[in-house]
Amino acid sequence: MVENLFGDLYWNGVLVYLDDILIHAATLEEVFAKLEEVLKRLRASGLKLRLSKCSFLPEQVEYLGHTITEGRIAPQPRKVEAIDALQPPRDIKGLRQALGMAGYYRNFIPNYAEVTQPLTKLMRRTEPYAWGKEQQQAFDAVKEGLKDAALCNDYASGELVIETDASDYAVAGILSCKKDGMETPVEYMSRTLSEVEVRWPTREKEAYAIVVALQKFDAYVRGRRTTVYTDHKSLEWMFQAKKGKIARWATLLQKYDLDIVHKNETQIAHVDALSRLARDAVTVEDRMTCMAVMAVAEEEGLPQVTE
Structure with missing residues (x-):
């Protein structure tokens, strides 16, 4: 319902995921204008916000597993810590869950497709599941790649x-x-x-x-x-x-x-x-699938990176 309420504003300064609303703009005037419009629509629809859950003009925002600051976006440290604490998967199901968690942040890791190639090839049921040195190195490389991962989010100019x-x-x-x-x-x-x-x-x-x-x-x-x-x-x-x-x-x-x-x-x-040697692809649908996997994992009590 909330997403439908802001359909024409989506990706135009207002981002909505379930009941999380993020408002952003290049100037304070634009922020206040968008905030006023959001509040008007919420009031008209009878929806209320809990003031203790709201944050106005913060220097840092935590949103959908990401830490957003001026000019920078990075995986949340607690998510990175959770991934870093993962043990080597014992079977394909465990590997699929681990790759789903790490894959949510794949756009932060250069050469993710090649780095994870030793892991993704284990997903083929035509080959026996054998965790060896090559897989452990790839597993560790993904964890290491996320520790200082960050991308630029200030691309409106330049x-x-x-x-x-x-x-x-x-x-x-x-x-x-x-x-x-x-x-x-x-x-x-x-x-x-x-x-x-x-x-x-x-x-x-x-x-x-x-x-x-x-x-x-x-x-x-x-x-x-x-x-x-x-x-x-x-x-x-x-x-x-x-x-x-x-x-x-x-x-x-x-x-x-x-x-x-x-x-x-x-x-x-x-x-x-x-x-070189990349063996998999990433699409917007891939990222949304990863988000869905994480949500389902939380509901079913499976290992996941959310709190």
């Missing part, structure tokens, strides 16, 4: 930059915000290629990496000038293609304001590493 790369089996990208000559990561992505896609020539894989990255980062980049760096020089002329998949993708991407720039492999080595 230049948006996307760096993409494709390997034989995956595509990857990083969205950053550039201010005063410094680039700060906003979000990471990586996606495995299908059996058909792995047979595409390098030119098409590199073009596809741009397509996937822009679809993933659409909410950030639509309507804003964005620089896309790729290590495949031929893609500088991507929008001049007259036929084939690259031409169709170029048509699809006409809605974006892009500047595609070539960088050599050494200049984007950090992105190149993201795509």
Whole structure:
């Protein structure tokens, strides 16, 4: 009911999850205007707020497992501590729960797909469940990667930059915000290629990496000038293609304001590493599924990262 009440304000300064309402804006005037509108709608619908549960103009906000401060968003320390305390799973069910917990924060971990590859391959029922040194190292790497994980949430101003790369089996990208000559990561992505896609020539894989990255980062980049760096020089002329998949993708991407720039492999080595040997994908639906898994785990008394 609460979500329906603020449907037209959703992602426009008002975020709602169940009975948690988060209001944000660039200026105090906007905050007060949105707050007034929210209170009006609550009053009109007969809903009440408990004052002791409200917080106004805080320097730090805890929301959906995240700690939000000025210019920064990070996993809540208590969630990270709970994940760090997890013991090695004894079976596929336990592994699935552990990956569900850690996977909720996968956008904070560069190369998450490759890091967890030794773990995800245990999910295949065609192979026996055997926890070894490789799995333990991956398990520890995920825990370590979350300890100091943080991303930029101050991307309203500054230049948006996307760096993409494709390997034989995956595509990857990083969205950053550039201010005063410094680039700060906003979000990471990586996606495995299908059996058909792995047979595409390098030119098409590199073009596809741009397509996937822009679809993933659409909410950030639509309507804003964005620089896309790729290590495949031929893609500088991507929008001049007259036929084939690259031409169709170029048509699809006409809605974006892009500047595609070539960088050599050494200049984007950090992105190149993201795509190597990646074996799984992340979508908005994946993240929502992880949230649902955590909610169900709490209801059923399963191990989870919530209090």
